[in-house]
Amino acid sequence: MQLAPARTVRIAAAPGRAPLVLTWRRMLPSYALAAGLTCLVALVAIGWGTVRISPLTTLAILLDHLPLVSTGEHAPTYDAIVWQVRAPRVILAGMVGATLAFSGAAYQGVFRNPLAEPYLLGVAAGASVGATLIIVSPLFITAGLLSPLPPAAFAGALIAVGLAYMLARTGPVVPATSLILAGVAVSSVGTSVVTYLMLEYNTRTLAILNWILGGFNTASWTDAGIALPYMLVAIVVILPYARILNVMQLDEDQARQLGVDTERTKLIILGAASLATAAAVAVSGLIGFVGLVVPHGVRMMYGPDYRRVLPLSAFFGASFLIIADLIARTIDPTFEVPIGVITALVGAPFFLFLLRRQQRYGGARI
């Protein structure tokens, strides 16, 4: 007996049948799946550490903190570990990962450039300058609720992006290429300022470096509360533009001739994405690679439609950064590895794996 050769075949629509149109409703199952996966990852990550707590116990403790829900008595040490230490850290990592990946996808869509990432327009450099100025100033309070670091980093990031946008502007239009170049220039200025301050105030060098490398070891519910509104605003503002972002993948002239107000769309999407990225950087420092790699991974697995790429980037970005943070805090019990090291170390090979897999299947959608 002969077996049919096993191979993947793209299911073509029956003759005369129109292909299915991707609408938000048709994509809900994939969102639900990704959201469920992200929650599962978060639950496992909260339970993991020097003290292991099972996901079920973790869930019970977390639910107990919701208003009007009671899941019985829990050991106070477990409760403190879950609610005070790990939950804010994991949730903040998830929020920052979601924000960076979502903003990265939006940036790549607007610039039609696969190398675009949320730090492109100077967010990272601006935030570093803001944070560094605070660290070297007498204002510097090591950490805590009233630390002026997040607001300073946030302001620095927004000033840098605004500067890049204004420098790139020629009359009524802001050409994408000029914007990228202006972002590069602003970033270089920011980086040189930070380098100078690091050397000038050499007693604070380690503190500056610590902030730049980023991480979640000081994460608190306050940090999560700071970042949440910006993240939600970015998602609510950008998500309706997903279909327009598809059209923007044509060149700008064609998009305009299809009735897209390209200048306004660019301003709105980049503004919202930069705002959220600035907030994420302000509470976590500079964490690279998430905003670049995650959207590409999503695109390779689920195709180029931004109605899929944007939400799924947020979910997978959250999972990715939660896992990276988990590795960073557990791989060596005596020492916490900077999370940026993990994101690059895990992200780059995974990205190459996806790239090769895509080439093998001839670019077909998987």
Next chain:
Amino acid sequence: MTLRIRGLSAGYPARPVLDGLDLDVARGELVVLLGPNGCGKTTLLRAITGVLPARAAAIILDGQDLAAMKPRRLARRVATVAQASALPERFTAFECVLMGRTPHLSLFQSEGSRDVAAVRAAMERTGCWDLRDRLADELSGGERQRVVIARALAQEPRLLLLDEPTSHLDLQHQVETFRLVLDLCRDQDLAALAVVHDVTLAATFADRVALMSGGRILACGPPAQVLREDLLRDVYGVAVRILAHPVTGRPIAVPETVHLAAPDIAWLERIADPDAVLEDSPGREPHPAVPLPDVAQPPPAVRLPVQANKGVPR
């Protein structure tokens, strides 16, 4: 009258291109813009779509001023097919044509069955429905241009603008594309304005030809009236012969033949010989200016060396 342009001036800040241009295009009519590079043909199309702001103009389509319209409203009335339009990677042909529905959808709307029906009608009309599941970046040039025309049709426009739609296509696809555009004009009652470089192609399909030069329209009318030898020589600066098509009688434009003079033949034969020592050649220009021959007595035809390019130092 569908499209009525009066006194259109437009251009770039440093360089005004169009200078008080008037043009009318009627419904069901294909008007072709002809003219040398830089005379403002593409600028005219871009000014109509509002991509390039017009400085002083009345651009009226069906009684409505296009210049005052928001981009989305304008895109429901005017569709553009550019030369070799790039299509985004990894989107299917169907999804690309579906993008033509953009001006009909508000920000929070998704495509519905009406949009799919419009896309299907457009793709069937342009003969690319069978390509619907193919990836757009894997299509051939001719297939891609049909997808782009289908996308323009899916906008359900009243005016179709074409900017050198066939400049990257072979002869068969050139003819098919223009046949299609002309048919669309007729049976969908579209007005079409096309920029074309091939004078003969323009004469074959255009209802009217508008000959442009220096930001103005010099002459506009049926091909046989506009495509005159004197006008074309003035506009393009080369001597052109107008012949009649043996079947349709429409004009065919051919440049007056330039024959190579005898010394150049010797030079070509010399560089065609791989053993020739080129350093020995007297320092002459590789492309000498050749005086136009006396047309009454054409010089005898010469056989060019077949491998004329071999051995040319690069």
